[in-house]
Amino acid sequence: MMSDKSESKNAEIIERSIEDAKRKAEKNKNLIIVKKKYRLSKTSSQLFERTKLDSSEDNDFWDEEGLGSKVNDITTQEEDAEFQNLPYIVSDEVAIKAENLSMEFNLNQEKVDNLKEYVIKRIKGEIKPKNHFLALNNLSFTVNKGERIGIIGFNGAGKSTLLKILAGVMKPTEGKVETHGKIAPLLELGAGFDNNYTGEENIFLNGAILGYQKEFLESKYDEIVEFSELGEFIKVPIKNYSSGMLSKLGFSVATIVEPDILILDEVLSVGDVKFKKKSGNKLKSMMGSGITVFLVSHSVDQIRKLCKRVLWLDHGNLVMDGDVDEVCDAYIETAKEASAEELHNIELY
Amino acid sequence: MFDNRFISNFTKYKFLLVELVKRDIKGKYKDSVLGLFWSFLNPLLTMVVLTFIFSYVFKMSIKNFPVYFLTGYLMFNLFSAATNGAMDSIKSNASIIKKIYLPKYMFALGTTCSELINFAISLVVLILVMIATNAPFHLSLIFTIIPVLLLVVLAIGVGLILATLTTFFTDIKYLYGVFIMTLMYASAIFYPVEVLPVKYQFLFELNPVYLAIAGARDAILTGVFPNVKYMIVLAVVAVILLVIGMYIFYKYQDKFILYL
DSSP: OHHHHHHHHHHHHHHHHHHHHHHHHHHHHHHHHHHHHHTOOHHHHHHHHHHHHHHHHTTSOOBTTBBTOSOOOOOOHHHHHHHHTOOOOOOSSEEEEEEEEEEEEEOOSSOOOSHHHHHHHHHHTOSSOOOEEEEEEEEEEEEETTOEEEEEOSTTSSHHHHHHHHHTSSOOSEEEEEEOSOEEEESOBSTTOOTTSBHHHHHHHHHHHTTOOHHHHHHHHHHHHHHHTOGGGGGSBGGGSOHHHHHHHHHHHHTSSOOSEEEEESOOOOSSHHHHHHHHHHHHHHHTTTOEEEEEOSBHHHHHHHOSEEEEEETTEEEEEEEHHHHHHHHHHHHTTSOTTTTTTOBOO | OOSHHHHHHHHHTHHHHHHHHHHHHHHHTTTOSSGGGHHHHHHHHHHHHHHHIIIIISOOOOTTHHHHHHHHHHHHHHHHHHHHHHHHHHHHTHHHHTTSOOOTHHHHHHHHHHHHHHHHHHHHHHHHHHHHTTOOOOGGGGGGHHHHHHHHHHHHHHHHHHHHHHHHOTTHHHHHHHHHHHHHHTTTSSSOGGGSOGGGGGGGGGOHHHHHHHHHHIIIIIOSOOOHHHHHHHHHHHHHHHHHHHHHHHHHHHHHHHHO
């Protein structure tokens, strides 16, 4: 049965690729016609083709704030299936222990960030009433070494806040987190990249920001450069890099460590198709080595494949904490009644 | 506050400090043709202009005005640049602070260190001017390090206070701009303290930056050990401000992220 299925699948793939090739050939024909029609010189046609390449690369996500902050879950079904077969080794040791975590934000209608306003409002007594917003409300959980935890919830549930607290970027207003082991937060790739620096210099700057030691970076330097596929470009200031190149470099530096706890906001797959596969494999090998993983994903399907335990957050409360299928099923049930705004960007299946 | 976590954190992020200092120094003159040479040229040109104005236009009689002025100017610049840099350091690195955990004081400390290096480079100008004006080289020259280091401690303390305050109140920056200008005129950089009647000269002694400048002039120009009374007062003020700075920075640093 299995072999039959895969054969028919192969046949399908072949058929599809033939069709693709035909389409490409037609496109090329058109291109030639255009060239002839406008009598483009050789150089300008080259330019034309180059801009075509560039624009295809520009589809990679990359914004001023930093690479990787945007959602990108264009992982194909087949790649996800590979994730499913990862070994799952859980030990008795505690990796993360969160006790009564609460995070409160002040939502003042107008942000008072200058002294004059502050003084005036203080005198008038307007500063007192604050709109408190509880992003996280009294969360407690214990995670053992080797567990892979998925975090689900509608928009505004507090998932990202929780990850930031686990990563140490934010301090909770109340409660505490105990972590045992080295944490690698993959929330942001290429933090602090300096545009005037070459790729090489940025490896050391970015590495230092991530808390690596000089000796460590020197010993891993070749590996980073090789993984990033930048080759000669590593000696060029990164202001000349394409967005794809930047994310490749950022990913290569961020994943050079062997962490005990990996924190992921969406499975990051960056760069071109080839690099996407490579970076996916890298994450897979990291996850499969018995480390603790926290994963926030908008795709319930992905969570089901990668994780065994799921925390479901809703408006800062921990609704459910348990087996992946149990929690996901309950989550999908509730989602049927949720508003469109809450479900924006969320894939339930 | 000074527990083991502080020490282990510092050793872990020592390399970060080095990289931040490197970035500051490389970034400062990144687009200029002369690059680091500006660190020499800047004080030299200012000195030439002010020597002309005060020696010929105002006919002020200070023995070896170029050296007198440069000593004060370089010291004051060290303080002003270090505190201003530290003040901006949290806001300008907001994108990093919001995404990754690292000890935030490293940014403030980093700018102070890079300004100290800049100061050391521009000392070459001072030495060249001393040679050009036939100023005697006293052995006491090495004691200059005492007021300089005390001034750096003072700058770190003030810088930490300013970094904390500007994160919550943006307009501290403008207020400090006015303050630092006033401080410059009050530091006797290009005039002698004798411009004030003797009974008001004690006012200068209330200004710790002036104490550091006076100490440096003792060592460089007069050729004696820096005024001990001045150095003790400066040290006490510097340490007090450093402790206050560290205290409020540590107290409020977890809230920075909510205001960035």
